[in-house]
Amino acid sequence: MSPRTQEARFALAGYQSRAVEALTGVIRKVAEFHDDRPQHRQEIALKSGVTLLQAPTGSGKTLVLGRVLEGLRGALSRPVVWFWFAPYAGLVTQTRDAIVDQCGALRVRDITTDREPVGTRDGDVFVQTWSAVAANNKDARKVRRTKESALSLDDMIAALRDDGFFVGVVIDEAHLNFGASAKAAADFYLNALKPDFTVLATATPNDDKLEAFEEKAGIEVASRVIVPRSDVVEAGLNKVGLMMGVIRMSDADRDLVDHEQATLTAGWTQHQRVKARLDERGVVLTPLMLVQVEDQAKGGGDPVDRVREKLIEVGVPETAIATHTSGQPDPDFHTLAYDPDKEVLIFKVAVATGFDAPRAWTLVSVRPNRGKEFGLQIVGRIMRVHPLIRPYHGQDALLDRGYVFLTDPEMQAGLDAAVEEVKAVRQSIELITDRLDVVEFGNAAKPLGFSDVVTTSQFQPPVPSSPEDRQMRLANLIDQGLVKSDVVSLPDAEQDRAILAGEAWQQMTQTPLFGNLPESERPDAAPASSGKPNLRPYPLRRDIDLPEGLWRELPPDPSEADKLVGDIAKVFCASSNVVSLLQKRKTKAKMSLRDLFVADMAEEVELRLRFSNARVAEKAQMAFNFNDTIDPRLLKRALISELRRVVDDEVIEAEERDLRRALDLAVMGEPDKLKEAMKTAQGRNVRVSDAEPIPEAYYGPDGLPPAGKSAYGVFPARLNGEEQRFAEFLDADSTGTVLWWMRNPENERWATRIVLPSGKNFFPDFVVGVAGRATPNSIALVEIKDDGETGRLQSDRNIDKIRVQHREYRNVFWTYRMDGQWVRAHLNEGLHRILPKDAFSISEMVFLN
Numbered sequence: 001m002s003p004r005t006q007e008a009r010f011a012l013a014g015y016q017s018r019a020v021e022a023l024t025g026v027i028r029k030v031a032e033f034h035d036d037r038p039q040h041r042q043e044i045a046l047k048s049g050v051t052l053l054q055a056p057t058g059s060g061k062t063l064v065l066g067r068v069l070e071g072l073r074g075a076l077s078r079p080v081v082w083f084w085f086a087p088y089a090g091l092v093t094q095t096r097d098a099i100v101d102q103c104g105a106l107r108v109r110d111i112t113t114d115r116e117p118v119g120t121r122d123g124d125v126f127v128q129t130w131s132a133v134a135a136n137n138k139d140a141r142k143v144r145r146t147k148e149s150a151l152s153l154d155d156m157i158a159a160l161r162d163d164g165f166f167v168g169v170v171i172d173e174a175h176l177n178f179g180a181s182a183k184a185a186a187d188f189y190l191n192a193l194k195p196d197f198t199v200l201a202t203a204t205p206n207d208d209k210l211e212a213f214e215e216k217a218g219i220e221v222a223s224r225v226i227v228p229r230s231d232v233v234e235a236g237l238n239k240v241g242l243m244m245g246v247i248r249m250s251d252a253d254r255d256l257v258d259h260e261q262a263t264l265t266a267g268w269t270q271h272q273r274v275k276a277r278l279d280e281r282g283v284v285l286t287p288l289m290l291v292q293v294e295d296q297a298k299g300g301g302d303p304v305d306r307v308r309e310k311l312i313e314v315g316v317p318e319t320a321i322a323t324h325t326s327g328q329p330d331p332d333f334h335t336l337a338y339d340p341d342k343e344v345l346i347f348k349v350a351v352a353t354g355f356d357a358p359r360a361w362t363l364v365s366v367r368p369n370r371g372k373e374f375g376l377q378i379v380g381r382i383m384r385v386h387p388l389i390r391p392y393h394g395q396d397a398l399l400d401r402g403y404v405f406l407t408d409p410e411m412q413a414g415l416d417a418a419v420e421e422v423k424a425v426r427q428s429i430e431l432i433t434d435r436l437d438v439v440e441f442g443n444a445a446k447p448l449g450f451s452d453v454v455t456t457s458q459f460q461p462p463v464p465s466s467p468e469d470r471q472m473r474l475a476n477l478i479d480q481g482l483v484k485s486d487v488v489s490l491p492d493a494e495q496d497r498a499i500l501a502g503e504a505w506q507q508m509t510q511t512p513l514f515g516n517l518p519e520s521e522r523p524d525a526a527p528a529s530s531g532k533p534n535l536r537p538y539p540l541r542r543d544i545d546l547p548e549g550l551w552r553e554l555p556p557d558p559s560e561a562d563k564l565v566g567d568i569a570k571v572f573c574a575s576s577n578v579v580s581l582l583q584k585r586k587t588k589a590k591m592s593l594r595d596l597f598v599a600d601m602a603e604e605v606e607l608r609l610r611f612s613n614a615r616v617a618e619k620a621q622m623a624f625n626f627n628d629t630i631d632p633r634l635l636k637r638a639l640i641s642e643l644r645r646v647v648d649d650e651v652i653e654a655e656e657r658d659l660r661r662a663l664d665l666a667v668m669g670e671p672d673k674l675k676e677a678m679k680t681a682q683g684r685n686v687r688v689s690d691a692e693p694i695p696e697a698y699y700g701p702d703g704l705p706p707a708g709k710s711a712y713g714v715f716p717a718r719l720n721g722e723e724q725r726f727a728e729f730l731d732a733d734s735t736g737t738v739l740w741w742m743r744n745p746e747n748e749r750w751a752t753r754i755v756l757p758s759g760k761n762f763f764p765d766f767v768v769g770v771a772g773r774a775t776p777n778s779i780a781l782v783e784i785k786d787d788g789e790t791g792r793l794q795s796d797r798n799i800d801k802i803r804v805q806h807r808e809y810r811n812v813f814w815t816y817r818m819d820g821q822w823v824r825a826h827l828n829e830g831l832h833r834i835l836p837k838d839a840f841s842i843s844e845m846v847f848l849n
Contacts, residue, residue: 010102013235015227016064019053022225023068024075026051027197031076031166034196041196048222050198055227057203058238058384062095065170065201066103069123073105079122080166083193085130087173095127095172111143115151117159134188154192161194169195173202186216236393238383240400245270247609256619256668257587260366260407261310262609264291267364267405268314269605271343274361277398285388286340288360290381293348294367304346307366313610316344323347358386364405464496477502537697538704538712544740546711547777549690550752550767551808555629555759556685565635567681568674569642576673578643578666582654585661586610623667626675629759639663672803672829678757679804688807692750694742707731711742719743722817723765726784729822730768730842737842739769739778752781754806762801764812770845779809780845785816785825785834793834802827802834810848815840 012020030049034041055061069082086092096108111126111133133143133153146152151159157167169189189195198219214220232238245266271289278285291311293303304323312318320343338359345357360382382402389399464470474495477483483502487495540546556564572578586608624632640659647654654662667674697712704714709731719727723743730741744751746763753761764781773780783801785793792798793816802825805811814825814834822840827833 009104010060010063012063012067013060013231013237015231015235016060016067019055019064019225019227020067020071023051023053023064023199024071026223026225027068027072027168027199028075030197031078034166035077042194045194045196045198046217046219049196050200050219050221051223051225052221053199053201053225053227055201055203056229056232056238056383057381059227059229059232060237061201062098062172063102065172065199066099066106068199069125069168069170070103070105073123076166078164078166079120080168080197081120081160082123082125082168082170083195084125084127084170084172086127087129089129091173092127092129099125099127111153115143115153115156117151117156117163120160120163120165130185130188133192134184157192157194166196167193168197168199169193170199171201183216189217236390237385239385239402240394242383242402242404244404244406256665257609258310258614260307261314263366263405263407264307264310264364265314265609267291267362267403268311268316268344270403270405271362273605274398274403275343277396281392281396281399283388283392285359285386286343287362288342288357289344289362289364290357290360291344291346292363292365292367293346295348303366304348307346311344311346320344321346357381358384360384360402361399362403362405366407464499467492470495470499473499535699536702537699538714539697540694541711541713541740544709544711545769545777546694546740547690547779549693549750550744550779551688551690551776551806552692552750552752553755553761553807554687554689555755556682557687558629560685561630561634562638564681564685565630565638566642567684568635568677569638571677571680572639572666572674573642573646575677576666576670578662579646579650579652582647582652582658582662584665619664619668623664623671623674626671627678627757627759630678636660636663675757675800676803682755682757683805683807686755686807694750709733709738709740711740716743722786723784725817726766726782726815726822730766733842735842737771737846739771741766741768744781752779752806752809754801754804754812756800756804758800762804764806768845772846774848775809781806781809781812782845783812783814785814798834799827799832813840813845 030044033044033048037044053061053064055064065084069080072080084095086095099106099108106123106125107121109124109126111128143153146155161167200221229238233240247262247266267289271287274287278287291307293307295303308318308321308323311321320341322339322342322344323346345360363382382404385393392399394400464473470492474483474488477499478487483498487498490498588606588608621632624635640656640663643659643663644654647659694711698714698716700714700717704717706713707715707727710716710727715724715727715731727741727743730738744763744765744767747761751763752767753763756762765784766782768780768782770778770780772778785798802812802814815822816825816836817823818836823836824838824840824844825834826837828835
């Protein structure tokens with residue numbers, strides 16, 4: 001049975017009766033003007049005969065207008081034929097049905113098949129779009145052309161006027177009815193229709209398109225009938241409030257979730273809550289969730305198919321999803337609003353306006369561009385109150401509100417655009433209502449004005465920001481010998497130039513020119529014979545028990561890469577929680593519903609959001625790229641293969657995509673576990689060599705101070721302040737523990753090094769011969785750091801370094817000074833920071849710990 005055949009004639013609400021009375025009175029008065037001054041018909045029609053009905057979406061404008069036309073039958077001095085214009089073809093059907101159902105005294109006629117003046121009676125209504133009569137298309141041309149079988153529309157109107165008929169025009173949804181065809185519509189309006197009465201109906205006045213039509217048609221709105229939204233809410237035809245949802249999730253999960261699917265999940269969750277409440281109250285009504293998608297991009301996939309697939313993944317039954325995407329909606333489309341088997345309607349902007357869906361509570365919009373019309377019309381679809389709910393109106397906060405969910409603002413056009421979008425929604429909502437509860441939706445955004453990556457020019461230090469900043473930076477450069485001390489007597493501008501030049505030079509000298517290129521084979525310093533001035537050889541001492549060469553770790557043999565990644569996979573799968581993550585497909589989140597205007601009105605709903613396998617894989621990719629010498633694809637294949645072996649042994653059902661997602665989540669959640677596995681596997685596969693001899697001489701400037709325990713008998717040049725003090729600390733040992741020491745220069749072929757899990761080399765600062773230490777040649781390694789307060793100590797590179805041991809020389813001792821005393825440093829895994837452990841004692845280096 002057609003939905004409209006079930007309708008009973010509605011009794012008008014108080015505001016509707018007042019609107020009908022007002023509009024009827026205006027038209028009667030204009031009819032009297034026409035009767036009294038027939039020679040001024042056109043002027044009366046254009047200047048006094050135009051009336052605007054302004055009423056919120058869902059307030060029953062069609063019903064009001066139909067009852068006005070019905071009430072005018074036989075009430076004027078002459079009969080009236082009405083031409084009713086709707087913006088879309090689908091709304092033509094909806095309007096015709098509404099008139100037939102609720103205004104039985106009117107007769108609805110079809111302009112395309114029935115253009116006979118004979119038999120026309122008072123109150124006949126032709127419902128159509130402007131494009132059907134005022135556009136350059138085949139159908140419009142047929143309607144406007146006289147043939148043997150039928151008069152043209154223009155001739156029919158002229159014949160009716162000659163027969164004494166008034167001509168009336170109703171322009172519904174007037175703010176959208178003209179658009180690009182405003183000129184053609186105005187021409188048809190003025191030269192063919194020449195109406196005596198014009199009634200405009202809209203949810204918002206002062207629309208640009210309406211103003212354009214008024215200007216081109218030369219009309220003036222002489223009367224306005226305004227219906228406040230408070231009257232519509234009080235009558236139970238509009239919901240009390242409108243809420244927008246905010247999805248809140250952990251920072252760790254935010255990048256792993258498809259935000260469009262998360263928004264659909266939030267909408268569906270709220271839809272299910274409304275559905276459950278209706279069941280609780282015994283209301284036999286299936287609620288409807290509307291999903292607005294963008295227009296199809298050229299060369300892109302169909303957004304409707306994309307959203308449908310995501311809805312099905314969310315848990316929406318495929319049979320419960322309806323779609324409508326045609327540019328001109330099919331008449332049958334509007335029956336979807338009454339089909340209880342359909343719970344979700346996916347649509348594009350073409351049906352964004354005017355369609356009647358009183359069982360809709362929830363709207364999800366994934367359309368990128370949303371301006372004033374979104375608030376005025378799309379939101380209006382969910383503000384209607386279904387007749388079955390009116391007995392509960394104002395008694396149930398859940399059912400008394402509509403719910404809007406927008407996709408993540410960061411997916412639209414950035415944070416600035418998102419802020420402007422919220423403003424636009426608020427402004428447009430204010431135009432259609434005088435009372436709405438509005439809540440923003442979207443992930444907690446980063447502060448405006450900040451970006452994910454801040455780039456700075458490598459050689460352009462900032463200009464001093466204050467006199468204090470200038471003095472501090474200048475003193476630092478003078479201490480390092482990069483700026484002369486007498487610059488302090490120069491003007492501020494000269495001091496600033498000196499600072500910029502000094503810091504730029506400092507930055508250049510501290511930044512490797514070629515980054516981390518493979519190490520080169522070069523001596524520690526060029527011999528004097530090479531022409532370098534002020535350098536002299538300091539011979540390697542033979543009076544102390546020095547090795548011929550230091551044991552150096554070398555990367556695993558590249559030809560055995562499969563063995564290495566296989567070992568990494570075994571260690572990682574055994575030590576991580578990857579197996580427990582096989583079933584982890586969702587994460588917890590919260591949907592916050594809060595009122596922006598009433599502080600104490602807030603609600604939170606638990607959500608379960610699906611992980612996006614694509615996003616998880618994308619985010620995890622960097623975690624597999626921590627070692628430049630290992631192909632991440634090879635590593636991932638080995639991990640999947642090992643995980644497959646583990647789940648088969650434990651008789652766990654898992655598809656390939658489950659294995660990949662679990663690995664990605666495990667690597668992201670425990671990145672150190674993969675590095676630890678790499679360290680363990682590398683320890684089994686790393687090669688060591690002591691074939692490179694320690695140089696027979698160290699070349700340095702003349703006059704280096706002597707050092708009794710130094711391998712070269714002097715304190716080497718180019719030690720920084722802390723390294724110099726630690727060398728002095730070693731040299732002053734009187735316990736006999738320190739047998740000898742030497743600086744371990746970075747990137748020298750002969751220097752000892754440790755291969756990090758990243759594949760890079762770590763060169764500890766000092767090599768120390770320690771009496772009684774059970775390592776080759778009793779060697780211990782020491783790394784010297786700053787005071788432990790700066791961010792450099794806590795860098796990821798240092799965190800990686802402090803975790804490793806040398807294959808032959810074992811643990812590296814880390815130390816720095818606090819309050820002038822050397823302290824032992826260790827890694828606090830829980831805090832992920834390098835912290836002081838206790839006082840550093842030379843005697844500790846005896847033990848391997």
